[in-house]
Amino acid sequence: MSTNTTTLWKVDPSHSDIQFKVKHLVISTVTGSFDTFHGTLESDGSDFKDAAITFEADIDSISTGDEGRDEHLKSEDFFDAENHPKLSFKSTSFNKLSDSEYEMTGDITIAGNTNEITLDVDHGGIATGPQGHTRAGFDINGKVNRKELGLNFHAVAETGNVVVGDEVTLQMSVQLVEN
Numbered sequence: 001m002s003t004n005t006t007t008l009w010k011v012d013p014s015h016s017d018i019q020f021k022v023k024h025l026v027i028s029t030v031t032g033s034f035d036t037f038h039g040t041l042e043s044d045g046s047d048f049k050d051a052a053i054t055f056e057a058d059i060d061s062i063s064t065g066d067e068g069r070d071e072h073l074k075s076e077d078f079f080d081a082e083n084h085p086k087l088s089f090k091s092t093s094f095n096k097l098s099d100s101e102y103e104m105t106g107d108i109t110i111a112g113n114t115n116e117i118t119l120d121v122d123h124g125g126i127a128t129g130p131q132g133h134t135r136a137g138f139d140i141n142g143k144v145n146r147k148e149l150g151l152n153f154h155a156v157a158e159t160g161n162v163v164v165g166d167e168v169t170l171q172m173s174v175q176l177v178e179n
Contacts, residue, residue: 009136009176011039011055018057021169022146032073034087036061041136041176048123048136053091053104060085080111092116100124104140113150117142119170134178142170 018034039055041048059081062073074081091106102121107114124137146168 006042006044008179009041009043010179011037012135012175012177013037015135015175017173019171021171022167030064030069032062032064032070034058034061035063039089039174046126047096048094048102049096051091051094053089053094053106055089057087058085059087078111084111089117094121108144108149110149113148115144115148117144129177136176136178138172138174138176140170140172140174144168144170 013036016037018037019031020033021029021031034057037055037057039053041051041053043049043051059074059079062070062079064070064073073079076082079087088109089106091104093103093105095103095105097103100123102123103118104121105116105118108117119140119142122139122141124139126134126136129135145166147166
């Protein structure tokens with residue numbers, strides 16, 4: 001009889017990056033990030049199959065390189081940071097597809113609206129850091145429709161181009177530390 005021990009991994013924010021990309025005027029892409037976030041991964045084995053993942057980002061930490069745009073994103077037009085200060089994700093499945101590829105499905109909640117999303121996950125490997133801590137690296141990618149999450153702001157430029165695209169690309173590079 002084998003016994004599985006659950007291992008808890010925590011996101012190392014100093015070695016992780018949480019970004020989003022969205023079309024502006026349909027002609028170029030604006031990149032933003034969250035500077036304050038945390039997350040965990042719990043797994044019963046070394047291959048991370050069926051791991052349980054949670055993640056939260058502070059909306060007030062949003063950064064796009066433009067202070068005025070950042071304030072607009074925090075407003076009721078988008079994230080409504082005053083009433084909904086966190087973006088959250090909780091996995092419902094984490095399926096291993098190959099040695100390094102996974103598919104993660106879960107519920108993302110933004111501005112009080114929850115929607116199921118599926119993300120592609122690439123496991124970069126496991127290594128021991130300089131201080132002796134075991135670390136695991138993952139790149140996570142996917143897309144969400146902002147309007148399905150209640151981010152309904154809509155404006156059209158004088159040229160007729162939509163100011164903000166509906167599809168948002170998520171790109172995350174995450175390093176976890178075993179606890």
